[in-house]
Amino acid sequence: MTATEGVKMTTESLSPATSVEAVADQVRTAAGPLHIVGGGTHMMCKSSNPALSLAALTGITLYEPGAMTMVARAGTPINEINDALAGEGQRLAFEPADWRGLLGTQGESTIGGVAAANISGPRRIQVGACRDHMIGVEFVDGTGRILKNGGRVMKNVTGYDLVKLMCGSWGTLGVLTELSFKVAAIPETEVTLVREGISDDAAVARLCEAMGTPYDLSGSAHLAISGNTKTCVRIEGLAASVSYRRDALLEEVCAGFEVLEGAASSELWNSIRDVxxxxxxxxxxxxxxxxxxxxxxxxxxxxxxxxxxxxxxxxxxxxxxxxxxxxxxxxxxxxxxxxxxxxxxxxxxxxxxxxQDVPRFQPQHSILRNIEAGLRSKFDPRGILNQGFMD
Amino acid sequence: MEMPSPNPMILARKTTIVDRLRAVLPDDAVIDDETETRAYECDALTAYRCPPLAAVLPSSTEEVAAVLKVCFEEGVPVVPRGSGTSLAGGALPTADCIILGVAKMNQVLETDYENRFVRVQTGRTNLSVTGAVEEEDFFYAPDPSSQLACAIAGNIAMNSGGAHCLKYGVTTNNLLGVTMVTMEGDVVEIGGAHLDAAGLDLLGVICGSEGQLGVVTEATLRILRKPEGARPVLVGFDSNEVAGQCVSDIIKAGVLPVAIEFMDRPIIEIAEKFAQAGYPLCEALLIIEVEGSEDEIQAQLKRIIEIAETHHPVALKESSNPAESAAIWLGRKSAFGAVGQVADYMCLDGTIPVSTLPAVLKGIQDLEKKYGLRVGNVFHAGDGNMHPLIMFDANKPGDLELCEAFGADILKLCVEVGGCLTGEHGVGIEKRDLMLAQYTADDLDIQMAVKDVFDPQWLLNPAKVFPLTSSDSRRAPAIAA
Known part of the structure; x- marks a missing residue:
């Protein structure tokens, strides 16, 4: 895997910007295509274009635990955000994954990279994806304009929801510079029920059945590695509630499953999250x-x-x-x-x-492909932002 | 609110246009009689009315495509309409437009409990989506107050919320896929029964685009298993500030109620007089609802009551049976109707950071003195989505204008403290001209550029969302058609 090659600073790389104005300036004066880089840890695509780095655009700019909202600059390391939230008993509920092991990348994952790739973990089935938790965005378009959409409140239907459009656009519509998220409380307890040896189709049927109970699962996964299987469900919440739901699941859907608690449970889900x-x-x-x-x-x-x-x-x-x-x-x-x-x-x-010739993303049907190309030509008329990254 | 003048060339071609629509639809699906088109002259923002050129009621995606193709070729604006319950004027016609109503398209197309989704035609009402799956104890989570009447089409257009979205999210968080017809009459499928749609998140931008990007005819919606039970607790405080602090503390404590509703004194008094729900007459009331099994409900309510008691409530009533639960909700649910009994009112919808609640309520009180109109506040406190109800007298000359100016000032205040103009009702025409209070000209330009891609001629619901002066140059080609 050579994914890291593309993120190495070349002599052409721009010096990391420390303000949104500097990012806008770098885009506006770019002579040609740019390669947008946060921490480089989720980078799937190689590029020899000059790197526009967000690594120096850092810091949490607003955090209100009582309003469950947090705003951070794009280059802020995920670890810094996780630590700040944990200090108040909160977290990003969508479980951003760490793909460094998977992709063989190094460095610090940034919140901007997570947003650009819409990275969400196992809890997505319960609470939604990164795009469901992102409530505001500031970005620089391909002409160097600084633009905002959404804000810092959880319910907002004022104009088009470009927050979602920007999330998961892999830097092809703009350079993300600041992001707002809703955050959630870390629950009191988590428990995992796990059983080995269930076949793939029986396991998926069982997991779907468990998701159809009122017991509010926050994880539902099946691993089939080297001929061994492991089927797992997770529940989280107040201790009294978790023990009730654990017993109900064991009785109704998960007969014969073992119970994992505390670190054994969280480590298992971290490994599923990070693949x-x-x-x-x-x-x-x-x-x-x-x-x-x-x-x-x-x-x-x-x-x-x-x-x-x-x-x-x-x-x-x-x-x-x-x-x-x-x-x-x-x-x-x-x-x-x-x-x-x-x-x-x-x-x-x-x-x-x-x-090498296989496209990274599933080719889209023609009308959608035209709409996507049309949007890129509006957001980035010169075609200089991470061109081809979603082909 | 100003609307663009109708294009005389379209008005003059009415017969040709109606004939072409009749050629692609059954006879009873085209309404052009001037008395009958009056049924479509407004939505729930009744202060503004204008009968359309004609209304069409197609029965299938193919018929919608045929209608849009005709309108595209004729250069006629199209205003899509669900059930017409928009409080923002989202379905208000112009005299030169075709109203495209999806009301006849109300079928359930597929129900899949294993994969937890339902696929419906978008004319189906919100509550009847739950109705279609409740025999298996499932439900569709977004619950706007108008859920008995409002259509999924309108929910998608406005990205509707409801009292319970604190836990379950709004429409966009529960929408998996759509079948959409573009203005040119092409049918596209976006997303599906899987969780993440491919490519750019077009679904995310279509949801909440107020019918300006395409006409959504079918939707795949996430359904959830019903919780085993739910129960509210009613807590009264002697000041708005303390109630606001209590909301904040509950959220911080990590209990996640499904709803936290807030009512201030004017609303408590009016609602109690109307519904006799047994509300204590105090400065602020919270209704906090939790879900789960009996043990879970008790554990959560215990925690919430402990927090509430640190704020010295003047009243606290925990429901102990379904009748008491219904009584607690009765006043809240009848609040809008109750206000309607004592005055005409305008319902606002700004969202604010929860921490600014006391300051914003104080600001609204100051504005009441300035404008000489009364305001009651009833809203979803957990997510800061306010619903100030400004009471006025529609028969008194100048009162509506005064009320609108007052409303604009409240919404600007919401933006000033870090919030937004609308949390769940949409912009429509109502908040259109305030958009520059929240966004810069460039911010609006990039949103309008999205419409340029989906609807280059600006024929779909063109006079909504963006200030007319901002969208002028884009709408001009359509007017010249």
Whole structure:
């Protein structure tokens, strides 16, 4: 994996800006395409263009625990934000992942990078994604204008919601400079119920059944690695409530599951969040988004075709992480075609040498492709911001 | 509120346009008689009325596509309409527009409990989405007050919220996919039954775009299993400040109620007189509702009551049965109607940072003196979404204008303290001309650039959301058509 090469500072790199005005100036005076970099830890794409670094645009600018809102500059390290929130018993509920192990990157993940990639963890099934928690954005468009959308309040329908459009746009619509989030209290207790040896389709069926109970799961995942499986559900909340829901789940859906508490529980979910099982490995890593009950159909097709792979089913199967060990090209076409026929999509998160020509994102149907191209031409008329990153 | 003058060339071609619409729709789906089009002259912002050129009521996505194709070719503006419950004038016609109503499209297309979604035509009402899944104990979470009447189409257009979105989020957080028809008549699918749509988050920008980017005909909505039970507690305080502090402390403590509703003295008095819910007559009342099993409810209420007691409440009533719960909610739910009995009123919708609540309520009191009109406050306190109700007399000349000026001042105050003009009702025409109080000209330009991409001719609901002076140059080609 050579993802880090693109983020190395070249002689052409711009000096890291310390203000939004400086970022705007760098964009306005750019002679050609730029490569926007936060901490470089989620970087999937290589680029030889000069780097526009946000690493020096840091700091939490507003934090009101009683209003559950936090505003930070884009280059602020996620760890700094996590620490500040934890000091008040709060957190970013969407569980931003740490992909450094997965992508072989180094450095500090930044809040801007998390927002640009809409990185969300297992709790997405309960509380929503990064895009659901982001409530305001300041960004610099491709002409160097400093623009704002949303704000610092949780309910806001004033004009178009460009906050969501910017979240997950991988820097192709603008340079994120400041972001507002709603935050949530860290619950008193968490408990995980886990069982080994359940087959993939039985596990997904079980997870969907558990999600359909009133017990408010905050994690629902199944790991199938090297022939061993582990099926896990998580519940969080007040201690009295968690123990009630634990017992109800054990009785109604999760018979024979073991109970994990405290650190054993949180470490398991951190590893699912960070896709740790696929770190320090070779081979392409795919992230498929599907209707949960369609997930086993995708992996069954791969097995049938003789592809050697491991799978992590998060979000009850709605998100399938695939580590492909062999036959990369054949597996790539199979994955893309199968998810397309299932009306889902797949992103190539970590490429392999034989996949240089495979697009990172699932090709869109023509009308949507035209709309996306139209938006990019309005937000970045010169085509200088992370060009091609979402192709 | 000013509306653009109708294009005389469109008015002159009415017969041709109506004939072309009749050619693609069943006869009873095109309404052009001048008495019948009056049914579509306004939405719930009744102070403004204008019958449209014609109204159409298609029954399928294909018929919507056919209508839009005709309108695109004829250069006729189209105002999409759900159930017409917008408080912001989102469905207000102009004399040269076609009203495209989705009311006939109310079918449930797919129900999937395993994957927890339902796919519906967007003319279906909000409450009947829950109605379609409650036999399996599921529900659709966003619950705007108008949920009995309002359509999913309008919920998507305005990104509607409701009392329970503190826990469950608003429409955009519960919308998985849409089938949308573009102004040119192309049908696109965005998102689906999976959680993350591919590519740019177009779903995110379509939700809340007030019918300006396309006509959404089908929606895939997330459904959730109903909690085992829910119960409110009513707490009264002798000042708004203390009630506001109590809200903040509950949130900080990490208990997540599904709703925290706030009423001030004017509303308490009017609602109590009307509904006789047994409310204590004090300065501020909170209704805090929690959900779960019996044990969970008790554990959460215990924690909330402990916090409330540190603020020395003047009244505290915990519900012990469904009848008491209903009584606690009765006054709140009938508050708008109760105010309507004593005066005409305008309902505002600004959101503020929760910490600024006491200061904003004080600011509103000062403005009451300036304008000589009364205001009652009833709102979703947990997320700072205020609903000041300004009472006026519609029959008194000048009172509506005075009320609008007062409302504008309140909304500007919301923006000044770090909030926004509208939390869940939308901009429509009502807040259109205040947009520059919240956004710069450039901020609005990039939003309008999004519309340029979806609807280059600016034919879809063109006179809404953006100040007319800001959108003038973009709407001009349509007017010249």
């Amino acid at each position: 740790s099982a696929f770190a320090q490995s070779d081979g392409a890593v795919w992230r498929a988004s599907l209707k949960p009950t369609d997930a086993p159909a995708l992996t069954a097709k791969m097995t049938e075709a003789g592809v050697n792979f491991d799978a992590i089913y998060d979000w009850s199967g709605g998100l399938v992480w695939l580590l492909v060990h062999s036959d990369q090209s054949a597996a790539a076409s199979l994955i893309r075609n199968t998810v397309d026929s299932l009306k889902g999509h797949a992103t190539l998160i970590r490429s392999a040498p034989s996949l």
